[in-house]
Amino acid sequence: REFESIGLATGTTYRFQVTAINQAGESERSEPHEVLCAGVPGKPTGIAFTDDSRTDTVVSWTPPADNGGSEIIHYEIWVGLDGVAPDRRVWWGPGTVSDTLTFATGTKLQVQVAAINAMMLQNDISGVMSPGASDPVMHYAAMPASAPSVIVAGSTVVSIRLEWDVPDDLGGLAVTGYTVYIDDALGGPLVHVHTGTERYYTMIGLLTGF
Numbered sequence: 001r002e003f004e005s006i007g008l009a010t011g012t013t014y015r016f017q018v019t020a021i022n023q024a025g026e027s028e029r030s031e032p033h034e035v036l037c038a039g040v041p042g043k044p045t046g047i048a049f050t051d052d053s054r055t056d057t058v059v060s061w062t063p064p065a066d067n068g069g070s071e072i073i074h075y076e077i078w079v080g081l082d083g084v085a086p087d088r089r090v091w092w093g094p095g096t097v098s099d100t101l102t103f104a105t106g107t108k109l110q111v112q113v114a115a116i117n118a119m120m121l122q123n124d125i126s127g128v129m130s131p132g133a134s135d136p137v138m139h140y141a142a143m144p145a146s147a148p149s150v151i152v153a154g155s156t157v158v159s160i161r162l163e164w165d166v167p168d169d170l171g172g173l174a175v176t177g178y179t180v181y182i183d184d185a186l187g188g189p190l191v192h193v194h195t196g197t198e199r200y201y202t203m204i205g206l207l208t209g210f
Contacts (some may be wrong), residue, residue: 006038010069019154022147038069038119040132045095047113047137053124054105054172055141056068059091059098061113070118076127077101080110086128086136092116142172148199159204164198 008014013036014135016102017029048135050059059077074094078086089097101110114127136203146169154161166175180201181190194201 001090007183012037012039019166034122035069036119036122038117040120040125040130041068041072041117042066044075044113044115044134047111047134048093049139053153054143055102056100056140057103057139059111060101061096061134064115064129067115068117068119068132072115074116076114076116078112078114078128078133079103080136082111083108083138085113086110086133089127092127097191105141108142109139109141112136113140140173145169145171145173145175148178153200154202158206159202160206161200161202163200 003018005014005016007120011151013034015024015032017032019029020027020173043133044061044064046060048060060076063072072209074092076090077095077098078089080086080088086143090101091100114126114130115132116127116130117185119125120127120130145167148164148167150162150164152160153163164178177195177197178199179192180194182193182203182204183190
């Protein structure tokens, strides 16, 4: 009970009618059904988050290069909480920048953006289930932690031991590690020398007197 019509013009709306046939003859025609000949749009790309805070963010994206053959009417943002696959629509509208979206501090989100064209609206195709939905992007409703307070806990002629406290402001998430940078004692740039979970670091092999 299906029929595939090929050779149609993209972006054109056609009307179809169907009849049923038995040994007594052909039925009356069905009500005309309008069908827009088009596919789903391509994937939006460049998903980015701006105006970040512990709770609020604004999502932006780049439109797909392919609109599927019909006008893109609006975009939808779908999210999955705590890292699960997106299953909840939290915004839809025109343009490539969302309104401010608010989530609980520390929430881990998977976010997808879907372009919805006229064909999808006509056929009630969900954005998140569409092959035109963007690839999922991870986002946290949080901010980077504040800088830790560092002290020199020990020193020798060739080494220095640094220690630091947990930051006063965690930004809404637990700290998962610390990074240490050091310069060359001659005014050069600070470069990365260590990353770890401990709150201390001993640098050895330093030049005495610097």
